[in-house]
Amino acid sequence: MLIQDLAQLRGECAKWRNSGLSIALVPTMGFFHEGHASLMRKAGALADKVVVSLFVNPTQFGPKEDLSSYPRDFERDSALAAANGVDVIFMPSVELMYPEGFDTWVEVPGLAQRLCGLTRPTHFRGVCTVVLKLLNLVAPDVAVFGEKDWQQLAIIRRMARDLNLTPRIEGAPLVREADGLALSSRNSYLTPQERAVAPSFYKGLAQGRALYQSGQRDAAAIKQAISEYWAAHFPQGTVDYLHIIDGPTLEEKTLADDNCRAIAAVYLGKARLIDNISLAEKA
Numbered sequence: 001m002l003i004q005d006l007a008q009l010r011g012e013c014a015k016w017r018n019s020g021l022s023i024a025l026v027p028t029m030g031f032f033h034e035g036h037a038s039l040m041r042k043a044g045a046l047a048d049k050v051v052v053s054l055f056v057n058p059t060q061f062g063p064k065e066d067l068s069s070y071p072r073d074f075e076r077d078s079a080l081a082a083a084n085g086v087d088v089i090f091m092p093s094v095e096l097m098y099p100e101g102f103d104t105w106v107e108v109p110g111l112a113q114r115l116c117g118l119t120r121p122t123h124f125r126g127v128c129t130v131v132l133k134l135l136n137l138v139a140p141d142v143a144v145f146g147e148k149d150w151q152q153l154a155i156i157r158r159m160a161r162d163l164n165l166t167p168r169i170e171g172a173p174l175v176r177e178a179d180g181l182a183l184s185s186r187n188s189y190l191t192p193q194e195r196a197v198a199p200s201f202y203k204g205l206a207q208g209r210a211l212y213q214s215g216q217r218d219a220a221a222i223k224q225a226i227s228e229y230w231a232a233h234f235p236q237g238t239v240d241y242l243h244i245i246d247g248p249t250l251e252e253k254t255l256a257d258d259n260c261r262a263i264a265a266v267y268l269g270k271a272r273l274i275d276n277i278s279l280a281e282k283a
Contacts, residue, residue: 001087001088001089002078002088002089002091003088003089003090003091004090004091004092004093004096005092005096006092006096006137009051009088009090009137009138010137012088013049013051013137013138013139013140016048016049017139021047021048021049022046022047022048022049022141022142023047023048023049023050023051023138023139023140023141023142024043024044024046024047024049024050024051024140024141024142024143024144025043025050025051025052025053025134025135025138025140025142025143025144025167026039026040026043026050026051026052026053026086026143026144027053027055027130027131027134027143027145028052028053028054028055029054029055029056029057029070029185030054030055030056030072030073030074030077030185031070031071031072031073031077031185031188032076032077032080032081032185033175033183033184033185034175034183035146035148035174035175035182035183035184036080036146037080037083037084038146038172038173038175039144039145039146039172040052040081040084040085040086041084041085042144042170042172043142043144044084044085044086046141046142046144046170047140047141047142049087049088050085050086050087050088051086051087051088051089051090051138051140052081052086052088052089052090053089053090053091053092053134053138054074054077054089054090054091055090055091055092055097055130055134056070056072057097057126057127057130058094058098058126059098059122059125059126059129059130060122060123060124060125060126060127060130061123061126062120062121062122062123065120066186066189066270070185071185071186071188074091077089090134090137090138097130097133104129105125105128105129106125106128106129106132106159107124107125107128108124108128108155108158108159108162110158111124111151111154111155111158111249111250112124112125112128112151112155114151114250114252115151115241115243115245115250115263115265116151116240116241116265116274117151118241119240119265124151124152124155127152127155127156128155128156128159131143131156131159132159132163132165135165135167139166139167140167141167141168142167142168142169142170143156143167143168143169143170144170144171144172145169145170145171145172146171146172146174146175147171147172147173147174147276148174148175148182148183148184148274148275148276149274150247150261150263150276151250151263153169153171154247154248154249154250156169157169174275174276176202177199179199180199180202180203180206181195181198181199181201181202182202182273182274182275184271184273184274186271186272186273187271187273189269189270189271190268190269190270190271191269194236194268194269194271197233197234197236197237197268198268198273200229200230200233200234200237201230201234201237201264201266201268201273201275202275202277203229203233204226204227204229204230204233204234205226205262205264205275205276205277206277206283207225207226207229208222208223208225208226208244208262208277208279209262209277209278209279209281209283210283211225212256212260212279212280213279213280213282216256217255217256217257218254218255218256219244219252219253219254219255219256219260220254222244222256222262222279223242223243223244223262226242226262226264227239227242230266234266236268236269237266237267237268237273238266238267238268239264239265239266240264240265240266240267240272241263241264241265242262242263242264243262243263243264244256244260244261244262244263244279245260245261245263246259246260247259247260247261247278256279258279258280259280260278260279260280261276261277261278261279262276262277262279263275263276264276
């Protein structure tokens with residue numbers, strides 16, 4: 001079912017709740033791939049009904065970012081959602097989500113002003129605001145987010161904790177192509193030549209993980225190994241950031257432990273790619 005009206009969405013969700021059914025929400029910007037499908041399937045395993053929002057949220061794009069060119073394909077998205085058990089696609093207009101005079105924002109500055117937030121300073125303000133609006137509209141029992149956007153997941157969890165939100169925030173594992181490239185809607189920006197070298201982004205992070213698992217704990221040494229791999233095998237990529245962080249808090253670490261993740265962003269042609277891996281997780 002496609003719903004575009006706020007009142008209709010609230011009414012449908014209220015009807016489910018009054019019938020004793022649980023609800024899961026999967027917030028997305030559309031242009032679905034297998035990563036999105038995995039979120040939908042996890043949502044269906046956690047609740048009786050699944051709502052997927054499909055909204056290219058303008059407030060999380062910077063002034064020089066790709067809002068106008070962000071990939072869109074509703075017919076394909078609708079078919080993929082139906083095949084993965086989604087009950088409602090919620091696709092509101094910008095005018096409904098941000099009516100004239102809108103001037104209320106939600107921020108988690110302690111977690112947002114680092115990593116992706118350094119080059120995208122208003123991004124997570126837009127993410128938090130739209131996610132809170134969606135949680136209020138759907139009132140789900142659980143909301144599911146992908147671990148590829150690790151910083152986003154940590155920020156949403158902190159927002160939910162700090163604001164005493166009722167829905168449980170669940171993460172779902174990152175999904176990769178067979179060659180290791182993390183699935184992303186923005187991978188469609190890659191030229192064939194760029195796509196051919198893009199897996200080296202992940203393979204560099206994997207070099208850092210292998211070094212950690214061989215006994216290295218110095219974060220600088222792990223980062224150096226990753227950087228050297230990229231210099232040799234991925235010179236086309238321009239590094240935005242590379243850090244070894246504590247997974248739950250996003251704090252940069254000097255000594256790595258089993259809670260740490262290698263997290264990075266790179267520019268490759270028109271695409272900005274993000275990825276992260278647990279240092280302790282076996283390959």
